[in-house]
Amino acid sequence: AQSVTQLGSHVSVSEGALVLLRCNYSSSVPPYLFWYVQYPNQGLQLLLKYTSAATLVKGINGFEAEFKKSETSFHLTKPSAHMSDAAEYFCAVRSGSYKLIFGSGTRLLVRP
Amino acid sequence: EAGVAQSPRYKIIEKRQSVAFWCNPISGHATLYWYQQILGQGPKLLIQFQNNGVVDDSQLPKDRFSAERLKGVDSTLKIQPAKLEDSAVYLCASSSETRRVNTEAFFGQGTRLTVV
Numbered sequence: 001a002q003s004v005t006q007l008g009s010h011v012s013v014s015e016g017a018l019v020l021l022r023c024n025y026s027s028s029v030p031p032y033l034f035w036y037v038q039y040p041n042q043g044l045q046l047l048l049k050y051t052s053a054a055t056l057v058k059g060i061n062g063f064e065a066e067f068k069k070s071e072t073s074f075h076l077t078k079p080s081a082h083m084s085d086a087a088e089y090f091c092a093v094r095s096g097s098y099k100l101i102f103g104s105g106t107r108l109l110v111r112p
Numbered sequence: 113e114a115g116v117a118q119s120p121r122y123k124i125i126e127k128r129q130s131v132a133f134w135c136n137p138i139s140g141h142a143t144l145y146w147y148q149q150i151l152g153q154g155p156k157l158l159i160q161f162q163n164n165g166v167v168d169d170s171q172l173p174k175d176r177f178s179a180e181r182l183k184g185v186d187s188t189l190k191i192q193p194a195k196l197e198d199s200a201v202y203l204c205a206s207s208s209e210t211r212r213v214n215t216e217a218f219f220g221q222g223t224r225l226t227v228v
Contacts, residue, residue: 043219100217102154
């Protein structure tokens with residue numbers, strides 16, 4: 001069965017600093033991985049997805065993630081945090097049964 | 113294109129009452145998901161439909177929760193009777209492909225249920 005683990009329920013960075021949100025996955029088959037963002041009182045919006053075409057994936061709003069099979073990781077990064085990046089971020093994995101399983105989420109706080 | 117529509121946005125009920133949520137997926141999307149998101153947690157998959165058939169309902173509390181997607185389009189999730197621990201946001205999502213597992217799911221804004 002597949003699963004994802006997000007390390008750190010809260011991450012706090014200063015505006016302009018590097019953002020790093022961690023995600024590790026477990027899957028018995030080649031996984032498809034996603035990062036979603038959720039703003040208060042909103043549904044989830046796709047940031048980026050890994051589809052096996054390239055290990056470094058670029059998404060919206062300057063975010064990117066790198067798939068590392070040897071480390072079973074798919075960490076999300078952004079070089080320079082903006083106040084508008086403050087939100088909850090979810091990593092998700094999907095495999096052969098098409099089930100989409102989410103991690104517990106990381107709340108990103110951006111300090112002025 | 114129109115997104116995933118959910119109603120109502122908010123619902124407050126007393127415990128032991130019943131409640132129903134409605135979802136209309138993006139036109140043409142064969143896969144429909146219902147998730148429960150408790151405050152401070154990630155979304156938990158309750159049930160997944162492929163057209164009007166159930167693909168997975170292993171985490172659906174079947175003694176009180178039910179869901180249907182009769183014509184393979186819109187869907188209804190019902191809780192009867194509700195418990196305090198059912199207070200959560202119920203998210204509906206849909207996706208288009210049946211074979212390509214890398215297709216993302218699109219989410220509605222959710223229904224926030226408060227059971228008092």
